[in-house]
Amino acid sequence: MISLTSVSKSFGSGARRTVALDNVSLDVPEGDIFGVVGQSGAGKSTLIRTVNLLERPDSGSIRVDGQELTALGDNDLRVARQGIGMVFQHFNLLSSRTVQGNVEFALEVIGVDSRERKRRAAEILDLVGLGAKASSFPSQLSGGQKQRVGIARALAARPRVLLSDEATSALDPETTRSILELFRTINRDLGLTVLLITHEMDVVKTICDSAALLEAGQIKENGRLVELISTPGSRLARDLFPLGAIGELPGTTVIDITFSGGNADRPVIAQLARDHAIDVSILGAAIETIAGNQAGRTRLGLPGDARSNAAAIADLRAQGLLVEIVGGAAA
Amino acid sequence: MIDTTSPDFWPDLFEVLLLGTGQTLYMVFFALLFTVLIGLPIGILLVGTERGGLFERPFGSLAFGRILNRVLDFIVNLGRSVPFIILMIAIIPFTRVVVGTFIGPTAAIVPLSLVAIPFFARMVEISIKEVDPGLSEAAHSLGASRWLIVRKVFIPEALPGMLLGLATTVTSIINFSAMVGVVAGGGLGNVAVTYGYQRYSTIHMVAVIIIIFVIVMILQGVATHFAKKFARTSIGESRAQTIGRKVVRDSPVGP
Numbered sequence: 001m002i003s004l005t006s007v008s009k010s011f012g013s014g015a016r017r018t019v020a021l022d023n024v025s026l027d028v029p030e031g032d033i034f035g036v037v038g039q040s041g042a043g044k045s046t047l048i049r050t051v052n053l054l055e056r057p058d059s060g061s062i063r064v065d066g067q068e069l070t071a072l073g074d075n076d077l078r079v080a081r082q083g084i085g086m087v088f089q090h091f092n093l094l095s096s097r098t099v100q101g102n103v104e105f106a107l108e109v110i111g112v113d114s115r116e117r118k119r120r121a122a123e124i125l126d127l128v129g130l131g132a133k134a135s136s137f138p139s140q141l142s143g144g145q146k147q148r149v150g151i152a153r154a155l156a157a158r159p160r161v162l163l164s165d166e167a168t169s170a171l172d173p174e175t176t177r178s179i180l181e182l183f184r185t186i187n188r189d190l191g192l193t194v195l196l197i198t199h200e201m202d203v204v205k206t207i208c209d210s211a212a213l214l215e216a217g218q219i220k221e222n223g224r225l226v227e228l229i230s231t232p233g234s235r236l237a238r239d240l241f242p243l244g245a246i247g248e249l250p251g252t253t254v255i256d257i258t259f260s261g262g263n264a265d266r267p268v269i270a271q272l273a274r275d276h277a278i279d280v281s282i283l284g285a286a287i288e289t290i291a292g293n294q295a296g297r298t299r300l301g302l303p304g305d306a307r308s309n310a311a312a313i314a315d316l317r318a319q320g321l322l323v324e325i326v327g328g329a330a331a
Numbered sequence: 332m333i334d335t336t337s338p339d340f341w342p343d344l345f346e347v348l349l350l351g352t353g354q355t356l357y358m359v360f361f362a363l364l365f366t367v368l369i370g371l372p373i374g375i376l377l378v379g380t381e382r383g384g385l386f387e388r389p390f391g392s393l394a395f396g397r398i399l400n401r402v403l404d405f406i407v408n409l410g411r412s413v414p415f416i417i418l419m420i421a422i423i424p425f426t427r428v429v430v431g432t433f434i435g436p437t438a439a440i441v442p443l444s445l446v447a448i449p450f451f452a453r454m455v456e457i458s459i460k461e462v463d464p465g466l467s468e469a470a471h472s473l474g475a476s477r478w479l480i481v482r483k484v485f486i487p488e489a490l491p492g493m494l495l496g497l498a499t500t501v502t503s504i505i506n507f508s509a510m511v512g513v514v515a516g517g518g519l520g521n522v523a524v525t526y527g528y529q530r531y532s533t534i535h536m537v538a539v540i541i542i543i544f545v546i547v548m549i550l551q552g553v554a555t556h557f558a559k560k561f562a563r564t565s566i567g568e569s570r571a572q573t574i575g576r577k578v579v580r581d582s583p584v585g586p
């Protein structure tokens with residue numbers, strides 16, 4: 001649905017030149033909720049702004065719904081943008097208009113007549129749960145309510161794609177949850193493809209089907225969450241299951257086992273004890289629902305060095321479990 | 332010297348003041364009209380042709396945008412720095428071409444507009460710059476055209492600031508209209524000179540001062556009222572106040 005190919009963008013020139021995007025390629029399948037994470041300054045905002053060409057890339061191709069945006073003239077680009085909704089961290093609502101007026105603004109842009117505007121705005125405000133606030137001004141709303149207006153406005157023209165740049169970063173956890181819930185509803189009921197930017201792993205965990213890790217303008221990892229969590233060494237997976245730092249454990253091999261889908265309920269510890277006579281100690285565990293699937297990670301301590309535990313580890317791997325040796329006694 | 336005991340004094344005074352007030356309002360009204368009609372687009376263009384602005388590339392040319400910005404900026408600075416009395420005299424040939432004469436209230440509208448346009452254009456520029464850039468970004472993301480963004484984002488959002496700017500502009504137009512009166516224009520300034528100064532009538536002088544004061548107060552009050560009314564947010568209100576302060580600071584007549 002959204003397809004970026006070799007997109008690069010830099011700002012400034014000479015010594016002050018910053019490369020914000022460095023040859024980025026990304027594919028967001030139709031109907032997906034796709035999250036892009038990365039640290040501050042990684043280029044996340046720049047990336048999402050290139051998708052509707054608020055930021056024109058220096059090079060590369062941007063296709064949305066099969067249309068190459070970089071080739072469009074001013075007017076065609078405006079029409080294309082009408083099919084791509086965008087939600088902002090700081091809401092960006094018109095303070096001179098009511099909630100209803102803000103939503104109608106999006107419809108004025110596409111030339112919907114006044115009666116139809118009223119009807120459709122009311123309908124969308126109901127969808128985002130703000131029907132009762134239609135005649136309030138943005139200054140009279142809470143952050144979460146403002147963001148609902150922002151989402152309603154972005155949806156008003158019935159786009160097929162929704163972009164969200166840190167839509168929940170200015171909100172408290174409770175409100176964040178309700179906004180994410182709304183994203184999921186929209187995605188499911190309206191069939192919208194959602195590309196969202198966040199620096200909170202929790203957001204990815206809660207609603208994303210796929211994710212990409214952006215670092216210094218480059219995509220470091222990219223894929224469906226269910227696949228990422230069973231990818232050895234995946235940083236995204238590690239951030240999805242924070243098990244904390246690995247302490248010093250003399251004479252112990254530390255392994256992380258990732259369970260997902262079918263093997264989530266294996267009695268691993270009992271099996272290690274029985275088949276290999278190992279006294280396993282549990283150092284940490286995390287269970288999460290990711291993309292609708294139960295997945296978990298357990299950190300175990302096995303007495304002895306990696307070599308002496310090699311047979312046990314090989315056995316676990318043979319069962320299709322992802323086992324990573326993350327620390328332990330030198331061989 | 333005027334005979335204040337004459338039975339005709341009060342009716343005459345009334346008539347003179349009525350005429351003077353009428354002429355002043357006439358000059359101010361039309362000067363203000365032209366100021367808004369011309370100053371508003373100039374102010375919008377001043378912001379728009381800035382780097383990253385809405386009209387950064389008029390007719391697709393970045394260079395043209397830069398030049399337009401510089402030229403407008405220069406004209407506005409020039410217009411604001413030339414003392415009014417000199418401007419008024421310097422443009423007499425121009426006024427003659429436009430109005431046919433350079434004497435009288437109608438002719439006065441020309442220099443009054445010319446002095447107020449750059450001033451008001453700056454006020455418009457300041458007010459629009461105060462509008463959160465996120466708003467035009469959001470409008471762009473919805474596929475809005477530039478013209479729509481100007482009409483439905485910039486102007487309504489900058490309205491409180493622009494109204495306060497307008498209030499200060501109208502005050503200086505009134506001030507300058509009195510100066511025009513001294514030279515050739517008619518209006519209350521003329522009354523003050525011909526009766527108050529040349530014929531030593533304190534009553535005329537005081538009456539003129541009071542009338543001008545009242546007009547200014549009413550216009551300021553109206554503008555401030557609407558500015559507050561349109562400033563929907565607490566941020567908007569404090570924004571309106573800051574702009575108000577800026578406007579006063581920048582005013583050629585001072586606070």
Ligand SMILES: Nc1ncnc2c1ncn2[C@@H]1O[C@H](COP(=O)(O)OP(=O)(O)OP(=O)(O)O)[C@@H](O)[C@H]1O
Pocket residue numbers: 011012018019020038039040041042043044045046047199
């Ligand atoms: N308009 C601009 N002019 C100059 N440099 C810019 C501009 N926009 C972004 N940059 C630079 O590009 C880099 C990426 O910025 P970007 O805003 O995309 O980061 P981000 O990942 O969104 O960060 P954050 O999480 O803080 O929002 C930064 O180094 C930033 O300084």
Ligand SMILES: [Mg+2]
Pocket residue numbers: 044045046166
């Ligand atoms: Mg950002």
